[in-house]
Amino acid sequence: xxxxxxxxxxxxxxxxxxxxxxxxxxxxxxxxxxxxxxxxxxxxxxxxxxxxxxxxxxxxxxxxxxxxxxxxxxxxxxxxxxxxxxxxxxxxxxxxxxxxxxxxxxxxxxxxxxxxxxxxxxxxxxxxxxxxxxxxxxxxxxxxxxxxxxxxxxxxxxxxxxxxxxxxxxxxxxxxxxxxxxxxxxxxxxxxxxxxxxxxxxxxxxxxxxxxxxxxxxxxxxxxxxxxxxxxxxxxxxxxxxxxxxxxxxxxxxxxxxxxxxxxxxxxxxxxxxxxxxxxxxxxxxxxxxxxxxxxxxxxxxxxxxxxxx
Amino acid sequence: xxxxxxxxxxxxxxxxxxxxxxxxxxxxxxxxxxxxxxxxxxxxxxxxxxxxxxxxxxxxxxxxxxxxxxxxxxxxxxxxxxxxxxxxxxxxxxxxxxxxxxxxxxxxxxxxxxxxxxxxxxxxxxxxxxxxxxxxxxxxxxxxxxxxxxxxxxxxxxxxxxxxxxxxxxxxxxxxxxxxxxxxxxxxxxxxxxxxxxxxxxxxxxxxxxxxxxxxxxxxxxxxxxxxxxxxxxxxxxxxxxxxxxxxxxxxxxxxxxxxxxxxxxxxxxxxxxxxxxxxxxxxxxxxxxxxxxxxxxxxxxxxxxxxxxxxxxxxxxxxxxxxxxxxxxxxxxxxxxxxxxxxxxxxxxxxxxxxxxxxxxxxxxxxxxxxxxxxxxxxxxxxxxxxxxxxxxxxxxxxxxxxxxxxxxxxxxxxxxxxxxxxxxxxxxxxxxxxxxxxxxxxxxxxxxxxxxxxxxxxxxxxxxxxxxxxxxxxxxxxxxxxxxxxxxxxxxxxxxxxxxxxxxxxxxxxxxxxxxxxxxxxxx
Numbered sequence: 009x010x011x012x013x014x015x016x017x018x019x020x021x022x023x024x025x026x027x028x029x030x031x032x033x034x035x036x037x038x039x040x041x042x043x044x045x046x047x048x049x050x051x052x053x054x055x056x057x058x059x060x061x062x063x064x065x066x067x068x069x070x071x072x073x074x075x076x077x078x079x080x081x082x083x084x085x086x087x088x089x090x091x092x093x094x095x096x097x098x099x100x101x102x103x104x105x106x107x108x109x110x111x112x113x114x115x116x117x118x119x120x121x122x123x124x125x126x127x128x129x130x131x132x133x134x135x136x137x138x139x140x141x142x143x144x145x146x147x148x149x150x151x152x153x154x155x156x157x158x159x160x161x162x163x164x165x166x167x168x169x170x171x172x173x174x175x176x177x178x179x180x181x182x183x184x185x186x187x188x189x190x191x192x193x194x195x196x197x198x199x200x201x202x203x204x205x206x207x208x209x210x211x212x213x214x215x216x217x218x219x220x221x222x223x224x225x226x227x228x229x230x231x232x233x234x235x236x237x238x239x240x241x242x243x244x245x246x247x248x249x250x251x252x253x254x255x256x257x258x259x260x261x262x263x264x265x266x267x268x269x270x271x272x273x274x275x276x277x278x279x280x281x282x283x284x285x286x287x288x289x290x291x292x293x294x295x296x297x298x299x300x301x302x303x304x305x306x307x308x309x310x311x312x313x314x315x316x317x318x
Numbered sequence: 319x320x321x322x323x324x325x326x327x328x329x330x331x332x333x334x335x336x337x338x339x340x341x342x343x344x345x346x347x348x349x350x351x352x353x354x355x356x357x358x359x360x361x362x363x364x365x366x367x368x369x370x371x372x373x374x375x376x377x378x379x380x381x382x383x384x385x386x387x388x389x390x391x392x393x394x395x396x397x398x399x400x401x402x403x404x405x406x407x408x409x410x411x412x413x414x415x416x417x418x419x420x421x422x423x424x425x426x427x428x429x430x431x432x433x434x435x436x437x438x439x440x441x442x443x444x445x446x447x448x449x450x451x452x453x454x455x456x457x458x459x460x461x462x463x464x465x466x467x468x469x470x471x472x473x474x475x476x477x478x479x480x481x482x483x484x485x486x487x488x489x490x491x492x493x494x495x496x497x498x499x500x501x502x503x504x505x506x507x508x509x510x511x512x513x514x515x516x517x518x519x520x521x522x523x524x525x526x527x528x529x530x531x532x533x534x535x536x537x538x539x540x541x542x543x544x545x546x547x548x549x550x551x552x553x554x555x556x557x558x559x560x561x562x563x564x565x566x567x568x569x570x571x572x573x574x575x576x577x578x579x580x581x582x583x584x585x586x587x588x589x590x591x592x593x594x595x596x597x598x599x600x601x602x603x604x605x606x607x608x609x610x611x612x613x614x615x616x617x618x619x620x621x622x623x624x625x626x627x628x629x630x631x632x633x634x635x636x637x638x639x640x641x642x643x644x645x646x647x648x649x650x651x652x653x654x655x656x657x658x659x660x661x662x663x664x665x666x667x668x669x670x671x672x673x674x675x676x677x678x679x680x681x682x683x684x685x686x687x688x689x690x691x692x693x694x695x696x697x698x699x700x701x702x703x704x705x706x707x708x709x710x711x712x713x714x715x716x717x718x719x720x721x722x723x724x725x726x727x728x729x730x731x732x733x734x735x736x737x738x739x740x741x742x743x744x745x746x747x748x749x750x751x752x753x754x755x756x757x758x759x760x761x762x763x764x765x766x767x768x769x770x771x772x773x774x775x776x777x778x779x780x781x782x783x784x785x786x787x788x789x790x791x792x793x794x795x796x797x798x799x800x801x802x803x804x805x806x807x808x809x810x811x812x813x814x815x816x817x818x819x820x821x822x823x824x825x826x827x828x829x830x831x832x833x834x835x836x837x838x839x840x841x842x843x844x
């Protein structure tokens with residue numbers, strides 16, 4: 009066969025087109041596969057069967073890495089639940105290893121400074137010490153601040169708040185570039201459950217106002233001020249009833265789970281399921297979703313489930 | 319030499335007392351030794367099982383103290399007592415200001431009256447002796463700093479502290495160690511013991527008459543060449559200042575020949591200033607400790623003091639029930655606590671929650687300045703038994719933390735008409751949130767959850783009352799109980815809930831009874 013110039017060009021173009029065809033055809037196919045099981049950035053990552061620190065590492069990787077939330081040179085507030093003068097094994101306060109790991113990870117992600125505090129219910133000194141959190145934070149280079157001094161709180165207006173209008177909020181919650189909310193999941197007598205949204209009650213000064221004027225409404229409205237950038241719900245040792253203090257360790261169940269999400273409402277909706285509730289039965293979740301602070305419909309969310317079981 | 323040693327030991331003990339009162343010094347071991355040196359509180363805390371854990375240490379120290387005093391006089395008063403030290407500092411100031419010293423020798427009958435009254439009160443189990451006790455009075459002086467820092471309350475014990483401060487800071491400017499020589503019941507007892515003691519400072523003719531001994535005496539007890547046994551605190555200042563060795567500490571058993579122990583330096587002509595005159599006459603009998611007049615007046619007043627003790631306890635400063643205040647765990651009962659409390663404020667200063675406050679007039683005269691729990695300012699922390707190990711007078715007995723957690727000091731009462739979820743149908747739960755024993759649970763009621771009491775578990779810690787956000791009236795309050803008791807261990811969920819849940823009664827299964835499918839399968843419940 010004689011190769012003419014025209015023929016050569018035709019052949020060449022056909023070959024190029026042919027070589028391009030398979031990728032062009034496969035592209036939507038691959039997209040479908042990915043959408044079915046592996047969104048680039050899931051709305052919620054649920055991890056189970058690892059130590060709290062390991063589950064955080066796996067979870068935040070699945071969420072797209074901590075660099076998504078913590079940029080170089082930023083200040084970070086890690087806000088665990090340190091409300092009670094109890095040991096980690098009593099399940100009333102956030103796991104200290106988890107808090108320590110988050111502080112370390114934030115520095116690895118380039119954070120300039122990592123702070124930690126809680127406005128505790130029991131006396132602060134006892135809570136910070138016995139929960140093991142003060143040690144965990146300090147040994148990873150973080151700084152513990154006090155929540156007991158009213159001077160550290162500033163009065164701010166809650167945009168769009170109906171019940172909650174002016175609130176004294178701790179300066180760290182207002183001033184830090186990044187807030188990582190690290191609640192422990194527990195049942196809660198007044199609020200039904202405590203996890204991501206309820207944990208933010210620990211950054212305000214006057215909690216009695218919330219109880220007096222409508223606990224559910226206030227919990228729902230507070231994030232109108234500022235939503236945490238990342239929520240890590242510690243559901244390793246879960247207080248299933250008599251929360252938030254707990255009467256005995258009989259109230260605890262070893263769930264070995266952790267939920268991570270930028271959406272506090274979504275994280276709480278999943279947490280409610282762990283406690284055995286429907287998200288709808290927790291009034292403040294519905295109110296928060298109605299205020300547009302997050303989604304509570306687990307069926308519509310992109311959830312990545314990770315098991316670390318070997 | 320004696321002067322330097324004394325300065326050292328007195329300063330050390332002043333520091334120790336500060337540490338003990340403010341809960342800083344070396345924990346309970348040091349405190350036990352310190353308490354033991356304070357006679358009346360330790361004696362009041364007998365029998366031994368009412369003592370703090372190291373009470374036997376305190377008791378041993380007290381025994382050693384009494385033995386030492388019997389053998390070698392008032393070494394405690396001169397070398398250790400912080401109250402005496404503070405008075406000596408005041409006297410130094412008085413000297414610098416040029417104030418002439420006066421002695422308190424004339425107060426002897428009063429001292430005997432006070433001693434008899436205090437002894438009677440101890441026997442009658444009344445802590446009203448606190449008004450004369452230097453140990454608890456010093457505590458109230460230190461408590462001034464506490465009240466000042468906290469901005470109040472400026473109640474009875476503040477003013478008692480202020481009054482005692484005036485007694486030890488102002489009176490000694492002119493009357494050296496006025497409190498020791500006029501009121502202190504321990505001082506009076508030690509004075510009597512010193513009179514019998516073989517070891518003490520004695521003098522003989524010196525031939526110099528330099529008068530330095532009288533100058534250095536911090537109790538102003540040397541005059542006219544005599545040591546006044548009523549005021550001498552055996553501090554050894556005179557003997558170490560004496561250039562001739564005429565004044566010296568010596569041991570002479572009273573039954574030994576010559577009755578040497580009771581012979582004073584051959585007297586000086588009356589009117590000579592200080593020291594031992596060179597031209598003393600023949601040795602003469604030491605004048606008795608008490609003159610005949612003092613002896614008669616003292617005996618009469620002692621009888622009166624002893625009789626007054628029972629009257630004070632019954633009529634004047636008795637504790638009258640029913641219980642109107644919550645008293646600390648370990649206090650055992652309202653009246654027995656208040657009958658033993660000496661209002662020294664140690665527990666107030668060690669309480670990390672600051673729920674312990676000195677009482678005003680609301681408990682009657684007998685409760686004045688003593689201690690109660692005030693749930694409007696704080697609550698009794700569950701994980702704490704700080705006040706149980708420090709009480710010097712046995713008012714608060716020691717219990718380990720696990721036992722203290724079960725002591726009922728009061729009982730919660732829910733006032734539904736004022737309670738937010740009951741009255742306004744709004745979720746609250748502030749009380750249940752704080753309840754450490756499960757004595758409150760939240761149960762469904764209309765559209766909300768309401769607190770429900772389980773009285774068997776309530777210890778009356780007041781966390782609920784403190785947390786309750788209603789105002790002006792709290793919707794849950796702690797009623798005091800007359801007698802403390804032990805409650806059941808904290809509420810255990812499974813025992814209660816599993817009776818009514820899935821076990822065939824058609825109710826909703828509790829979390830314990832639900833099949834834990836996802837636990838097994840490694841999946842999630844969402």
